[in-house]
Amino acid sequence: MHVVDEWLQTIPSVWVYVLVGLVVGLESLGIPLPGEIVLVSAALLAAQGVVHPLVVGICASAGAIVGDSIGYVIGRKGGQPLFDRLGRRFPKHFGPAHIAKAEQVFHRWGMWAVFFGRFVALLRILAGPLAGALRMPYWRFAVANILGGVLWAGGTTAGVYYLGVVADKWMKNFSWAGLGVAVVFGIATTMWLKRKAAKSVAAEEEQAAATEAVGA
Structure with missing residues (x-):
């Protein structure tokens, strides 16, 4: 994501939105x-004042809703043969196991699969085309698509933006004294965990030895 962030900073803000x-x-x-990586990177740029968070959220929401709607139409017209072709071309994303798992989720949850699928990487790609191929009524798909798209895009943008702002303020107020305390705390915690792990291993070895002695 760091590479994407650096790349986005090299282009004008209007093109970041696009x-x-x-x-x-x-x-x-x-x-x-x-898509999620680009959205998170843009939200971090918004926290730095490079772009506006509201515009980022609107563009992401619009892209999610329109893209899913087009995917629905493509899936409705292409049906299962479409997924067969995609499976041969992109086995890591559209392989038989992926499609079967997504279909199982759709059959169980219906329109909620479209809504919650927006937050899951695999279903985010498959939701629109699969809903169309399975002949889900469009009005149900549209409701779930709009609600899920706005909540995912807007929520992700807002969350990352405010976290970025807080992190930026924290880093500005960060002192060398704070760094020293953090380092000492980290070393002490590591030593305590190592000591505890060593005691656990020793206890397991003693128990194993006792068990072998009883068996003999």
């Missing part, structure tokens, strides 16, 4: 792209 909407939209459509 890129967020495009990548998230293509991923939602069914193309395996790092």
Whole structure:
């Protein structure tokens, strides 16, 4: 993600918005792209004042909703043969095991699979096309798609943005004294864990030896 963050900083802010909407939209459509990584990187840039968090959230929400809707249409028209072709071309994302697992989730949860699928990497790619292929009524898909897209995109942007702001303020107020305390605490904790682990290993060895002696 650090590489993506550095790359986004080299392009104008308007293109960051376009890129967020495009990548998230293509991923939602069914193309395996790092939509979440791009969104998180853009939200971190917003925390640094490079872009506006509200615009990032809106673009990501729009991309998620539109991409999923297009994926639904493609899945409805292509059906199972579409997933067979994708499975041969992208076995890591559309292999038979992945499709079977996603279908099982859809059959069990229905429209909620679309909603919660927005928060799961595999279902985020498959939700739209699979909902269409399984002939889910569009109005049910649309409700879950809109709610899930807005909550995922807006929530991710807001959460990462505020965490980034807090982290930035904390780093500015960070002192060498604080660093020293953190290092000492880390060393003490490591030594305590090692001592505890050594005692556990010794106790297990004694118990194993006693068991062998009884068996003999």
